[in-house]
Amino acid sequence: MFRHAVVDTILDQPGVLPTLIGSSIALGLVAWFAAGTFGWSRGAALLAAFGLALALSVSLGRFGVNPDHPRIQEAGCRTNSFALQGDAQRLNFAMLVPFSFFGALATRRSWPVLSVSALLSLTIEITQNLTGVGVCETQDVLHNSVGAVLGVMNALLLRTMLDLHRKGMRYGKHAAGPGRAPFRPWTVPARTVANRLSTVDVLRPAPISSLTMIDQVVTTGGADGRATDGVAALGRRSRGGRRRGDRAGARAA
Structure with a gap:
């Protein structure tokens, strides 16, 4: 043979x-x-x-x-x-x-x-x-x-x-869809997860707080005193809102 x-x-x-x-x-x-x-x-x-x-x-x-x-x-x-x-x-x-x-x-x-x-x-x-x-x-x-x-x-x-x-x-049918990473057999999973998390953090809108608004007012106010006026006006609006809330609570009582 x-x-x-x-x-x-x-x-x-x-x-x-x-x-x-x-x-x-x-x-x-x-x-x-x-x-x-x-x-x-x-x-x-x-x-x-x-x-x-x-x-x-x-x-x-x-x-x-x-x-x-x-x-x-x-x-x-x-x-x-x-x-x-x-x-x-x-x-x-x-x-x-x-x-x-x-x-x-x-x-x-x-x-x-x-x-x-x-x-x-x-x-x-x-x-x-x-x-x-x-x-x-x-x-x-x-x-x-x-x-x-x-x-x-x-x-x-x-x-x-x-x-x-x-x-x-x-x-083909195994290709990456929208928002998905392409298939890489030798890619470390931790790296892929980290990349996706960083992408989500970049696309997520930042929360707008009162401190952010104050910072914007101070930044765009200029050097002629308008920044101080803007902060004062924001403070008055906040106090007025609290007073109206207290009056509405007293009437309900």
């Missing part, structure tokens, strides 16, 4: 696991700094680096430095067509899918990732032919390239779905 072929390729070959660990560390460091330089997603870039390390390990690091393993020396490359008939063909088909998928997510670019995948597959086949760790076949290049296309297409589909979801949360 295909799963057994993957396990055999990774665990039963003496050089795959050490090559995978070493290349993952090296390519991970490169991906980390490249993501910071070009503005890529660091998480997706690290996963793409691991996918690339896995592809290089299973294709070029299978036999390690074992001198007793017989090298396969053939002149040129075998010319054969696309066919997913055996486990080896399916493994070649899936070899560059992780790298192309996470590479497209990290860089948000499709054609550069596809070009790098096709060039990488061709380089691997030529290296296998020169070193004898494998056989150069045009079928492997086709399988790797079609698998890379599948990975990029899935990345585009996922990215489109995420973009539509964000637009729906912003402009």
Whole structure:
């Protein structure tokens, strides 16, 4: 089965696991700094680096430095067509899918990732032919390239779905109505509550008291004595109102 072929390729070959660990560390460091330089997603870039390390390990690091393993020396490359008939063909088909998928997510670019995948597959086949760790076949290049296309297409589909979801949360039925804050999944609730309370305080009219009226009279009265007259007039109005209230109470009694 295909799963057994993957396990055999990774665990039963003496050089795959050490090559995978070493290349993952090296390519991970490169991906980390490249993501910071070009503005890529660091998480997706690290996963793409691991996918690339896995592809290089299973294709070029299978036999390690074992001198007793017989090298396969053939002149040129075998010319054969696309066919997913055996486990080896399916493994070649899936070899560059992780790298192309996470590479497209990290860089948000499709054609550069596809070009790098096709060039990488061709380089691997030529290296296998020169070193004898494998056989150069045009079928492997086709399988790797079609698998890379599948990975990029899935990345585009996922990215489109995420973009539509964000637009729906912003402009769709989940969008913020009048007077409501827009939906932000990572917003601290306390900050949102504080912003709403400050907005209410700004919109709430200030209460008008007698002290406020006196302050307005004093402020707008001027320096020619009109402020004092205004305060005196306000005091007389207040005393007159209290007297009329006392008279009305006496009559009722």
